[in-house]
Amino acid sequence: MNLEPGAQAPAPAGLRSRPAAVERLLTRTRIRDFAEPDTVGHKGVRLVRQGAGATPLHVLLSGWAARTCTTVGEATLLDLLMPGDVFGLDAEAGVSDYAVVALTTVRVLTVPRARWSELFNADPEFRQLYVQSLTDQAARARRRLLALNARTPAAKLCGVLLDLHDRACAAAELGETGDEGPELPLSRSLAGA
Secondary structure (H helix, E strand, C coil), X not given: CCCEECCXXXXXXXXXXXXXXXXXXXXXXXXXXXXXXXXXXXXXXXXXXXXXXXXXXXXXXECCEEEEEEECCEEEXXXXXXXXXXXXXXXXXXXXXXXXEECCCEEEEEECHXXXXXXXXXXXXXXXXXXXXXXXXXXXXXXXXXXXXXXXXXXXXXXXXXXHHHHHHHHCCCCCCCCCCCCCCCCXXXXXX
């Protein structure tokens, strides 16, 4: 991973304050006791390589990333990751079946694979947040499948964008205060995925 240890990443527009999910993770758990120094990666940097074995646990602290899977030369967007989302450790039985690429400048907290079980056993609050993260990922996958079953391309895109907007507003605790919604890091190629 081509990241800069200890560097500071600017928060994307619309997410200037630390999202509630990240705040909970950093203040209510002992994850910092087990993690390496935060690292920063710039747009386009590959955070996880598809086919890599034994990936560590990563938490996206700021910025946006895309989880993709490439088969037969064509990349498929599996999920958009935002601050507070957890990724990695999926390669427990072998190799990672997806890649994660930064869409903006990101700041990532990494727990080495060797320290993962120690953290999981030592911190019940972290266990609860991690299980919630896995549950949220499964729910997002179900919603994405439903959106992709829409009849027209416009309806498919609208379903994905509305879900993403709801997640971003919830992560930034926006919506009811009249604040402007977060900026989504979308591009033509990402929308086509």
